[in-house]
Structures are given as C-alpha cells and as structure tokens.
Amino acid sequence: MNSSPSTPAPRSARHAFRNAVRGVLDQDEKMKDVAPTSSHTARRSAAPYSKRVANPDAMQVERPSGARTNGSLSSRIGSSRLSVTGRVARVGDPRVIAASSSRMPAHEMWREFVKSRYNPQARFLDLSRISEDAIVKKHRLIAPGQPGSTGKEAPTIFKLAGQLKPEPLTISLANNGLTSSMPLATLQHYLPGIRNLSLENNELKTWKDIDAFSSRKGRLLKLRELILIGNPLREVEYQHGRGERYTSEIARRFPSLEILDGNTIAKITFDAPSTSKAEAAAAAALPEARSFPVGVNPGVVPPEVQSLVGEFLTRFFNYFDTSRASLAPIYAPEATFSFSANTTIPQRARVMGLHATLPNQRKLDFAKWLQAGSRNLSRVGGRLEAAMEALHMGTAQIGEVLAAMPATRHDLGKPSDFVVDACTVMGAPAPGGVLLMISVHGQFTEVEVEGVRSFDRSFVLAPSTEGSPAQQAGWPVVILSDQLVVRHFSSPDAWTPGPLKVQFEPTNAPPPPTQIPQQLPVAQPVAVPVDAILASLPEHQRVLVMEVSARTGLVTQYAGQCLEGNGWDLGRALANFEQVKAQLPREAFAR
Template identity: 50%
Template sequence: MIDLWKEWVGRRWNAEARFLNLERMNEDEWLKRHRLLSPASPDAKKEPQVVFKIASKLKPEVETISLAHNNLVSGAMMTTLAHYLPKLANLSLEGNRLSGWKELDNISGRRGRLSQLRELVLVGNPIRELEYKNNRAQQYKSEIARRFPSLEILDGEPIARVGFDAPALSTSTSTRPHNMLSTFAFQMQPSLIAGVDGPMVSNFLGRYFPLYDQQRGALLDVYAPDATFSFSANTAIPPRARIEGIHVSKEFPNQRKLEWAPWLSGGLGGSRNLGRMTGSLQKVTQSLHLGGEQAVKAMADLPATRHDITGAPEKFCVDAFPIYQGEKPNLLVTVHGQFTELPSEGIRSFDRSFVLAVAPEGSRARQNDWQVMILSDQLVIRAYSSFEAWRPGPMRVQAGDLLPTPALLEVLSAVPKPQRYLMQDLILRTRLNLQYAEDCLKNNDWDLERAMANFEQVKANLPADAFLPENAFMS
C-alpha cells in the first residue's frame, strides 16, 4: 500500500520546479483504479498524513503544493502539513469551499503554523469571495497578513507592507527579543513583529522614550499635525500584584510614596477613563488632545518618568504589525512595560499604543530624521504588576495555580514545538508524568480538551507512578 502511495506521489511530483500537484484528487483515475481513497475525501483519515510524510522525503525539498479544486469544506486534511513540510513556501487552496477562519488554523494556528509561507492562494473560496462581495477586502487581507506574518503574496498580489527604509544600524542596545503578551487562556508566546523590519521598530522606541523622559518638547517633531493623544489612569491594584504583596513589600519601599492625583487631574485635561466619565461631555472633550502641539503640552504636564529601555529587555514587550486605513497600510505598535516615576522613585506599569505612518518627504518628522510620524498615541498608566505577565510559558493568574519548576521546563525543552506546549498544559492540569502525558495526547490526536476528558475517565485507574511528585511544581 505504501509503495502505491509513493508511486502516486511520484507521478504528481515535479522535482525541477519543486512542485507537488495535489489538485483534483477526487477525480484521479489512478487512485480509483488502485482503490485508494482520495486524501481530499471527507472520509480520509490517515491518507493526507501518508502523502505529506512521503512528500517530506522528496529531494529536493518541496517548495510548492497545490491543493486547488479539491472541494475542501474543512481544513482538517491539512492538520499535519506543517509538521511534515514546515518549510513550505507556496500553497494554493484555490477553488475549494473553505468558509471560516478556523479552517485556516490548521496551517496558521499555534499547533500547525506554516511559519515560512511566502505565497497563499484562496481565490474561489467563500472565506475570500464573501469578504470581497461585502466590501471587506482590506479586512480580509489584514486578517490573512496577521495569521501569516511571513506572507509576501496573497491571491497573486503582493501583501502591502509598511514601506519604511530600514536603517543600516539599529540604535537598540539589546539584540535579545522582547516577549509578547498573549491572552491568559494560552501560554505567553514570543513577540510578534510582522510586516515591518524589527530594527525600525526598536529604533523608533529607542529614540522616543529617552526624549519622553528627558525632553518631551522635542517630541513635537514626530507627531503628525492632526495626531491625537490621550492617557488614562487605572488606579486598581492588579490581583496578581495584590497576591504577591508588591505594593507593601520591603523590596519596593517607594510604592507608598506614589500619588494618583497628578495622573487623574494632570495633563491639561486629566485621565480619559471613559468608563468613569458618566456623561461629562466636557471632560471627554478636554481629555482628547488634537494635534502635535497640544499632545506635547499635555505630556509636559504629566509627572516625570524614567524608562529603563537599555536594561533588562524582559521588562518590556513589543507587538507591531500593519493595520489598514482604507487602502493605506499604517503600523500599530503596542508596548507593555514599566517606568520609574520621579521624584518618588516608585514604579508603575504602562501600556502604550502608537499608530504610525511613513513620514512624508518634507515633513517636520522627516526633516528631523524620523522615519515615521505618530498619528495616534494612547497611554494607560497602571499600578505596578511584574513583567511575569508576558514571560514565555504559563502565567499564574491567581493564587494556587501550578507552575513548572526550572527542572521540569528543562526536560520539556527537548520536546519539539508545538507538542511541548500541549504537554506542558496537560501536565500542569493533571500532574501526569511526561510518558503518560505524551501517551494521553497522542491517543487523542494531540487535542488537549479531548485528552483532558480522556484523563478524567481513567484517572482513578492510573498507577501512582503515572503522576509527578509535588516538588516538580511551584505552587
């Protein structure tokens, strides 16, 4: 049977073009003659995996695959595509019936990302055609670009990238990657900087924050004439910080010196916390600053700060990717981190979101060597909570949650991604040892929720040595 599949794959393989043609498989007479089930059939289970595994042995390596015109309603057949062909550069899904974003999760999601995909074709699928029909073409392109950061060509057209000229040298003092905050339901993942050169982002931030700390008036150059700026203060102490006792700890003696009044009423308009403005139109209007001059004046009226951007990089996380305003791509940059407030020397956390555009020739920003100008700047100041929130791996969100010890993490590091994260999640939820956790996931097709349901059914019959000891975890 395997020999038959190898022969069929060979018939479909163009070594010179490094192209595997898997189009119209349901109509393939050779498969029918040899009584082989089409990998594109809704009844196919192992057939796609067999084909992709055989394809992974081809020489030279497969660069392009076409799954066009296979009447695919679900993306299930692509579940193992990234596992066997992780370096795939070009993929055509033209003329299928894929209609939901979840169908692309098999090649764009955490469990099966085609991280080096350069070109994707979705023409003829409802997921694309309906978006175009409803005048949502840009939202479609943006959604695809977000899911596939490496993508350069979509449906035969270049992906619109933010057109910055990257500098030859970065002013960033650190070459270590930042870490990106993810949703609490999943493990923290590395930073996502897509659709723009990383050095451009670090250069902007590396210049912006020292000026914000030392010479806010000089920032007038980088704000567009019609830029907007606002800030809001969240005075509540985050639950995790309260659990850890940060604000009463002797390790943070200056936290008690901090006052919220300068943030709530300062900045020539006060905090723009819309949830607390209860119909005050004047307050809403005054707290949104229009134009670069008003933005800089408002910032000058806020407390002095010190952002240690040349220190430990893990204290900050950065996320950057293109967003569209009509047909024009701009850049959204979000920063999460901490700063020291002066003169108290207390620490606060912050979130800052910039919308950036290419600085036009002749603009004030370009004349002062800024590659970009700021269209929008939103600042949120929060009570300090440690940067553990975006450390890669699991995050404790309430007292009592288990975390793995460094020793357990080291053992898990030998497991390839994405299986490593699934095993870690299962182990933290069940305390199973590595062997049993792997068996449980394998027997449930690496579906975490199915594995958990399976565990609940059999846990009473498991031997004691199926579980890790207490000292394998940090409580």
C-alpha cells in the first residue's frame, strides 16, 4: 500500500513566504511549475524524476484499455489514470512527454506576461494591476500578494525581469492591493540597478510594511525615485501633520533617494562652490554683526483704547476657555473666522529643546486642529474651493468651528507670556467710521494633555450698534474678522524687550554695551559651553559654529561641517542646511 505523508501547515504566512523565496533563490538555475493543476497531477508528474529506481525495468506504465486516444491533449490527460504495474517508461517515451507538457510551465506563462508589459526603449516595466491583465486571467495565474498566492510569483516575475535586455530601470507596481512589501523582498537580488519604483495606490499601512525592501538587507541601493502616494502609511502621516517626519524617515531608509512622491529631496552634502579671493577679502572686511540694528520693543496700545482692549481680551479668552457658545453674540452676522495649524517646530524652539524637555509636549497632536477646519494655505495649495470652505462666515458656522476645537486654558495672570499691539483705523466703512485692530501673541495650555502651545491671533473690531446681540450681551464691540494661528510652543523671550541677538557671543567675551532704558528687562545671551571642537577653532569660526548650531539645532560637529563645506559663509551654510535637513540623521541634531 502506497501512502503520501501529509505536509504540515506552515506556522505563519511570513514563514511560508520565506520558505517559498528561499526555494526560488536556491534553485535559480532551474525554474519549475509553481502552480500544478492538482496535488494528484503534481505527484504523478514528479514521480518519474523525484526518485531513483534501482531496476528501471521492474516497472511498466500501462494505459487502461478503455482510455480514449483521440480528443484534446488536456482531455486525454485528465481522463486517463496511470497505473504502476511493472516497468517505468524510458526517457523520451511519447507518453511521458505528453504528460509533462500538458500544461505550460508557470514561469513560461509569467514570461509571456513580463514581455508584454516591458517597454525596452524607456526601460520601463509596467507591473501595475497585475490581476486585471488578460494574460494573467487567461492562464488563471494568481498575482503576487493576493489570496491563494504561493509566495513564488513575485520572485519569478523579478527573475524574468532581470533577464530582459536592456535591464529595466523603472518599475511600477501601482494598484496591486499590496498589504506588505514581502513580495518585494527579492527585488534587490534580481534587479539591483532599479532607479525608479512606484507603489502608488496600494495598502501599505505601517513602517513595518515597507521593511522588506527598505531594510539594510533588502535595500535598493541605487533607488532614485519612489512613489507611495495613495498608501495609508503616507496619507495618515500627512493627515496628522507629520509630513516632514514621513519625508525624513523615507530618506533615512533610502540614502540614494532624490525624489519622493514627485517632490525633490536634497542630498546630504555640505559642498559649495569655492569662494574667490576677492569675495573672501570683501567678506572679511565687513563688520561682524552680533545683534539686529533695531531691538525688541514692548507692545503698543494707544492710551485711549487701553481699557477697552484689556477688558475685551480678558473677557474673550475667559469665554473661549470656559463657554465658547457665549461668544456667539460678539461675532457680527457677516463676520469671518479662520485658523491655521502650523505643525513645524520653530528653529529656536528646537535649539532650546522645548519640545523634548517640557513634560507633556510629546502628548500633543495636531490631528484635532486639522480636522476642525484648518486653513493652512500651504497645505490647501491652489485649490480655491478648499480655501473658501475653510473660511468660516457667519455666527452659526463660526460657533460650530469654535466648538470643534480642543479645549484650552489661557493663563492671563502672567502678562509676560503675552504681547498685545493695537491701532485704530479712522474713516472705515463701519459704525462710527472707526475700526480697532488687535494683534495678540501668546501661549495657552491644551487641557486634554496639559501641553503648551503658542498662538498668534488678530481681531478687527467695530463698535456694536444699538440693540444688537453684542450690545445686549454687554459687548461694546463686535468682531468683523478673527484670524488664529496655532503652533508649537516657543518661548515668550521672543517679545521680551531688549536687543535681538543674531549671533552668540563667545563665552569668554563680555557682551557689547547696549543703550537700553533702565525700566526694560534685558534678554540675556544664551550661554553655550565651549566643547573640544569649539576650543580648537579660531574665535571668528567658533562664533559662526555656535550661530549655525543655534539657528539649525545641529550639534557642533555637523554645524562645523556645514560651515566648512560652504567656505565659512554663514548665509550659504544656512541655505544649504535648509536644502538637506530632511536627509540628516537624528544624531545630527541636539536633543
């Protein structure tokens, strides 16, 4: 009695995939049919070749007497049953050839598909929408990554692609429903020279889903352009205001990448054109500025409206924090309100480490602000309809948007945390012919996580009319326009009266004398310790390194490299940094 031992189920889909790929790589020189029509057929066709028989004449293949000898080859193979009664058929026996060639090997079917999708002039291999291809449907093939696939389909396709002449440089795998990059694990093995890859409109959701072709082992070392548009991984990052982090992480995984999703990524380099002797001499002759010519002054509010401005802001922010519905009467029927969530961390805040050192900053998330109707025009782009939708008009719309924003708390008991400017505009088309414009910069606490944010807010006010909802609610003014910017926290030192530093002073040199009124507090320069690298530099270069470090957040080593590569020109070094900052590793920045 002959028995066929059952094959144990793989422990996981990943285990099965790895076994499949290992089999393809180990047997590159001999491709086999990866999709037999049935387990019985597979055993039947493999039997003459899988074992050695000591006596070839001891077995004989006989055809049942009732088997038909005419009709199609497939019908004859399907209706016949080979029985072992004695002698194995010899190599070259027509019956063996008929049985083994009953169905085109799978790799030949895939070869037909690959050739039909290749444009040798453009060196472009279009592997998009594989499941919808006529050849794939004709041969009933299963596309890589689809239910029922064995894990050998993608390696087979890539191996065949590697045999094309000339070798492909661009591959599109768009619209294939890929949920992980496991099918791409052998792409680097068979096509190491790939320059451009599109994975547009697939289902890659997490960073782990792209590990198979972005890890050190499977990384595409010559990849120049990558498209991930339409994958949940990318879209979620942008929806949560993490576009810069997304770009930086992709650039870290693919150091050779130049273009991501159609946008240029600057290469990591601090090289700059050499400076001529004349330019260097002219630059050396210029005086070295250490502070901005105009210092920071306190907020300006005309005396005649100081009381009005103070009462308005105190009452407004109190209602904004505790009962936003109570603000409805103060907005005029034709009032407009818009707000923008600026998700970029300011450079000075990054240098000071505010995001990392304050206790609850890492808990903050811009998602709720973005979902509430942010009108960040840099995100909206040129879409007029989207820009107009985010401009909220009228009491009802404004009330809905205010209610959707996260809860806040403005600590008005600390005047130093805020700066206010105001001015009046006479002859305006408003009741009484006068408008009052107020600009406020300050900070608030986001109540849910107790994290701190900075904000900028501008109001345009007009006197309330007799009998209006605003006057009935006790407001002497109405809001015609309200604009709000919410951003990462930055220190209120920005508006502390005093000199505006543009360069750090050497720690061993006293600050230059500055004529400042005695009653105004003076912003003290930040003390920066001189490390070993700084100690080895001349004084003028040391100052430049500290300045670049302060503006960019780079550690001393990278700040020095940036300046050295740009001829110690501060302007060019800062411009070069802006070009390459997305590519720099995390250790380049001060923590």
